[in-house]
Amino acid sequence: GVRDGLGAYIAKPETYTPDVVVYHNDDFVAIHDMFPKSSLHLLLLPCDQTKTRMHPFDAFEDAEFLEKVKTETRTLRKLAAGELRRKYGKDSAQEQTRQAALSADPPPDELPQGRDWEQDIVVGVHAVPSMNHLHVHVLSVDRYSERLKHRKHYNSFSTPFFVPIEDFPLAEDDVRRNPTKEGYLKRDFTCWRCGREFGNRFAELKQHLEQEFKEWKKL
Numbered sequence: 497g498v499r500d501g502l503g504a505y506i507a508k509p510e511t512y513t514p515d516v517v518v519y520h521n522d523d524f525v526a527i528h529d530m531f532p533k534s535s536l537h538l539l540l541l542p543c544d545q546t547k548t549r550m551h552p553f554d555a556f557e558d559a560e561f562l563e564k565v566k567t568e569t570r571t572l573r574k575l576a577a578g579e580l581r582r583k584y585g586k587d588s589a590q591e592q593t594r595q596a597a598l599s600a601d602p603p604p605d606e607l608p609q610g611r612d613w614e615q616d617i618v619v620g621v622h623a624v625p626s627m628n629h630l631h632v633h634v635l636s637v638d639r640y641s642e643r644l645k646h647r648k649h650y651n652s653f654s655t656p657f658f659v660p661i662e663d664f665p666l667a668e669d670d671v672r673r674n675p676t677k678e679g680y681l682k683r684d685f686t687c688w689r690c691g692r693e694f695g696n697r698f699a700e701l702k703q704h705l706e707q708e709f710k711e712w713k714k715l
């Protein structure tokens with residue numbers, strides 16, 4: 497069914513173009529989310545057959561597996577940050593030329609780093625995933641996308657319904673284990689950037705997200 501759609505990428509990652517499959521190795525496939533909820537939205541799919549059908553909360557109980565996933569998300573976060581720098585960075589062309597010119601044997605620490613785009617990437621899972629195959633979201637913080645069309649889209653990335661990968665392993669009594677009871681998806685909207693509250697006024701929130709996006713990327 498439609499909830500099994502992510503399985504195809506694990507089964508045959510090599511059949512996709514780079515605008516769909518970002519990279520793949522023996523253990524992971526990194527893809528672009530087909531309905532991105534931010535200006536950059538990637539998914540990390542672990543290939544482990546014993547884990548791919550599990551709920552993330554259960555899969556991440558395996559400490560060794562969790563470490564592997566955390567390590568891979570650090571790689572993907574860097575890659576995503578590089579993509580943001582390329583898209584939005586000030587004089588990014590100049591920066592790239594300089595880095596290319598020095599790439600022979602440079603001390604990279606001494607290069608001017610500019611903005612740390614890694615801080616603008618969030619990594620985590622949904623407390624109640626809609627897709628069956630285990631996946632970790634790696635996305636820019638902006639929540640600015642035409643595909644963000646429903647209230648639950650915003651709140652699923654902007655409330656504790658979204659569980660950062662760093663928070664695993666979860667404590668047994670962590671309230672996020674009861675996402676429905678907590679009613680995260682039905683909460684009033686709060687801007688991710690300035691904290692302004694929008695009640696349930698989605699259209700107003702969307703307008704505001706556009707303003708915040710413009711300022712955020714120019715920072």
Ligand code: 5GP
Binds near residue numbers: 501527528532624625
């Ligand atoms: P979940 O809510 O399960 O954590 O998120 C599943 C994600 O998968 C959503 O962000 C959705 O846009 C994305 N998605 C759903 N179907 C497909 C698909 O067939 N291909 C890709 N690349 N992404 C998909």
Ligand code: ZN
Binds near residue numbers: 708
């Ligand atoms: Zn705001």
